[in-house]
Amino acid sequence: MKYITTIGDKEYTVEVIDERHVSINGRVMTVDFAPVSNQPVYSLLIDGKSHEAYIYPGEENWEVLLRGRLYPAQVEDEREKRLKTAAGGGVAESGEFHLRAPMPGLVVAVPVKEGQPIKKGDVLLILESMKMQNELKSPKDGTVQRIRVKPGETVEQKATLLSLV
Amino acid sequence: MKYITTIGDKEYTVEVIDERHVSINGRVMTVDFAPVSNQPVYSLLIDGKSHEAYIYPGEENWEVLLRGRLYPAQVEDEREKRLKTAAGGGVAESGEFHLRAPMPGLVVAVPVKEGQPIKKGDVLLILESMKMQNELKSPKDGTVQRIRVKPGETVEQKATLLSLV
């Protein structure tokens, strides 16, 4: 089975030949690949070299943490990929942005008002977690559309705090 | 709920009054009891004192390993217990004994023959495991009835090796 795997700006053609063999960009290698302790930790012996990494499923990619370095990898079935490219790929970006809580915590302050215009990098909200005050900044220019929380509220991870248009 | 719990030659009357209270031989105590990491390891706070133990289910008792000491504990519902005692209790001991493999290993030698009379403590079989030769001795006098394995065979834990009558 052939895959196109993308890390950063590099594309790798990886073929899983059988249980014991893969090829990357045409070079065939012997592999022995196994999860450790039923954890998202994997041990790979490739042509004898021993490697170990954490591999977490990301939103639509795989996060490989190898020797302290993070490699976000997009793995696509070669066919799939070709079709996508043919279709011109890429979904239209919605103008809306929902600020979500990166971790559970206490809303300390919301220094913006609904309807207020925002520049990229402006502080939208201050969230306290583990005794640290974390300033959540805007990733884009826009206007504050809806604020869903107020200071003093505790919020769960991933809770939507406010929206921008 | 009341229980009679027996450790060695000592009997304890333990009543589980509610989530937070037990009494032992009449003395009421405050308890906070919780398993640790979903393991057979339990943390007990009793009147503030902190204790931790491994608690494994045994054949028909509980094995409590507390501060390096093993306490095999028989826990019986008080009613049950009373009935049993009334019935005169105790099942008749069958004269038969099945020697089972205490761990997986390799049968090195079977120094006995079927029909051979055996004294308590005689070596019935030699099992090699973890590079150690373990002599399995007879717990009773008797006669070798049936030998189920031969030297060179590898056996699983708890496999019946031979029987005595």
Add this chain to the structure above:
Amino acid sequence: MAAVTKVLVANRGEIAVRIIRACRELGIETIAVFSEADRQALHVRYADEAYLLGPAPSRESYLRADKIIDIARKTGADAVHPGYGFLAEREDFAEVCAGAGIKFIGPKPSSIAAMGDKMTARETVRKAGVPVVPGTEDVGNLSNEDLLSIAPKIGFPLLIKATAGGGGKGMREVRSIEEMPHLLDSARREAESAFGDGNVYLEKLVEGARHIEIQIIADEHGNVAHLNERECSIQRRHQKLIEESPSPIMDSELRARMGAVAVKAAQSVDYQNAGTIEFLVDKDRNFYFLEMNTRLQVEHPVTEMVTGIDLVKEQIRIARGRALSFKQEDVQINGHAIECRVNAEDPYNGYMPSTGKIMHTLLPTGPGIRVDSGVYTGFEITPHYDPMIAKLIVWGETRAAAILRMRRALEEYRIVGVRTNIPFHQSMMDSHRFMGGQFDTRFVEERFTMQEDETTQTSNAEIAAIMATLVAHQSTARSAQFIQRNERDTSNWKWVGRWERMHR
């Protein structure tokens, strides 16, 4: 001689465990206190006794001095060890302990007070002839107006610092008068929530400075000694991340001078027990008093590793009224020690705190490794407390040997369930500037990146690509299997159906 036979540990996490271990090894009974979030915490499991304080938030649990004193009284504790943070630098708490006839394992309330108010401290040591960083002179609660007017005289860049401060909480850096009001507000807000005191002061920002601190230890008989320095310049947002002893820039001459000044500073407040004098050292090796921490430091193990002195046991010895177990001239430096603070925060996601249950751990072990941890597999990391979950300390014959050992330890360390900053430490151990000892307190924020050099980059990326592909492949393969199984099942049913028809 005060009897210390039963110690209440007024703290949580790794430091509570550290103290309980020392007590156990001295045959002293221990009492733990815990919040509702910490019933399963190691300090509760390891202590002889453990009592609930209240709900998870510190203000309702670990900061409840009243409840803690109560428990100490009821359980007949004859001493309290505050650890660091929480009540460690509250003179009122030390007072109450004394009042209750319970030995506070730390300095006298008056010393805590003198050093606790950072402005008072500056003045006290300045009068004792200790060099300080230029900043707000006059002591007292200064309004934003006052501070805004003083600021230009001190000159920018400058630092806003919490008077009750410590650990960089409520600290803000100011580059211009314009941004100062907003920063004053956020600084006061953070200080308020961290110390229940929003008062702040100003200090000139010494650029290109290193943070070097001297460990002080003093008994009740007037003996004061220093246990050399700790290099703590590797910081982020004024939070120390890596500490080592000795400092790569130190020589015996400077060490002697700074040690002497530190001893003088301690004596200026008649200090007893363990404490730390923090200095800034500028490019020209001038040093300025920053503040004194009147307690055990997070990073105390690096000092223990090179001096062979157990600081917690020495603290208890002092609390018992005995003299120091050594003299200044006995203090050696044997080899080199480095500590990495393992925080539950993701260096690849803006160092955001990471919470959750620890599903798996594999600790680095073997020669020259020490781990001071407060967590274990199955323990839940909550957002209520400090993100530091463990300290990894290594010893080596030389600094180079220690770095090599730290590298292998970090590579061995596995924690699943929360993201940690171990990758940050790995990158730091590979950084040429760190290896060369060339860094200051701004290094992490201004000149450090987690990027590796191109060559390893590419080869590792290839491995990562292969691993990601294999995992993706397996997961699709698995789902495929299920489908097949289901198909087989249905066909079996078909078969059964046919069989039934045949036998009608």
Add this chain to the structure above:
Amino acid sequence: MAAVTKVLVANRGEIAVRIIRACRELGIETIAVFSEADRQALHVRYADEAYLLGPAPSRESYLRADKIIDIARKTGADAVHPGYGFLAEREDFAEVCAGAGIKFIGPKPSSIAAMGDKMTARETVRKAGVPVVPGTEDVGNLSNEDLLSIAPKIGFPLLIKATAGGGGKGMREVRSIEEMPHLLDSARREAESAFGDGNVYLEKLVEGARHIEIQIIADEHGNVAHLNERECSIQRRHQKLIEESPSPIMDSELRARMGAVAVKAAQSVDYQNAGTIEFLVDKDRNFYFLEMNTRLQVEHPVTEMVTGIDLVKEQIRIARGRALSFKQEDVQINGHAIECRVNAEDPYNGYMPSTGKIMHTLLPTGPGIRVDSGVYTGFEITPHYDPMIAKLIVWGETRAAAILRMRRALEEYRIVGVRTNIPFHQSMMDSHRFMGGQFDTRFVEERFTMQEDETTQTSNAEIAAIMATLVAHQSTARSAQFIQRNERDTSNWKWVGRWERMHR
């Protein structure tokens, strides 16, 4: 100067990990070899490269010298470290390495041969003036007949020992001529399976003796030094369980004398690299040469903890052809170290080996603790290899401090999935005779019980009774709940049924 840049570690478990760590810390590449049972083993995970040897049984994997040399050649390894056991004391293996131009990290084949055959060794050192235990003099393969005729001359009790021996394998104690034939058979059988050599010899049993060994280290330039003694008298079935340094019965005078004799013994075979001379020391402090182990010992860490010398790194230094990094007079004894061998065997079930998957672990950590482990949560303990899964080593300023620290470490240690002998070690640390240092090699088997004193017995039994009851109660409560839930379900269905009828 021999280059050592890539080391093949011809071993498994904790010692393979120990060696890989040392190499990594020296910037040396490592090659692991493994059996089918060990694909997931730590040494495979930690090495730079790893190659499969064959099926689980040692004879088909870790004893396959041919395959190992092959792999070393193919991978361009310039050195092999044999660890202990397996091929460590096979002079033929050392020969083949030399032949292949691969440095064997250990002594010369001739030294291994001379010391490997225990009878030859006895003769060699005896001629060098080293006192030996009386026993079979004439070298050569002796038949049972010969041995049975010699036995009475030596006198009973005596020991049957494997000529290829080590680790008590193939060792039997004989009290009378009658039981000797059966014991000879079982000894030869065990020796055969352990070393592939059933040859045995006899030695007088020195009663009330302690097992004390001297660590030797020698370079290729004629420098031979000893690193003091290790006390290894706590044994069961001739397997060491606890080792410590220094020995509680040792004084500097005896240490100097035994050290000098040990050096002489090593020199008698022109010894190089690390080795150990085992002695028996009787009640009157007379000492007799027992054997020399021409390799690293399991218990080497206690020596490292008190001397500060890393033995594995020193071994590599010597293999590189360099001189010892120290002189005899530099060797210090700093404090006291104790090692407990953690075996997967159940002390409450006749020390039967225990196998299975490790479901959970919590390691003791903190100051003065070192764990050398080969296992981790999720790893499967198979019956194929030695039951030792970890070594717990502690350091203390004094022996008493070390014992107290070991107690707290043992109490912290949690392993779920296999039974271990940790309870044995806990009882030993509480034993007055152990604390008093009053024991010999028979102590465990003849005078040690795991019973505690009455008072703690009863109080702990009460706690155990409560805990057992609570667990039993909860399990019954749980099943009860299920029943209730089912009842509720059915009643719900009833309700649905009624609802349907109502709406027909």
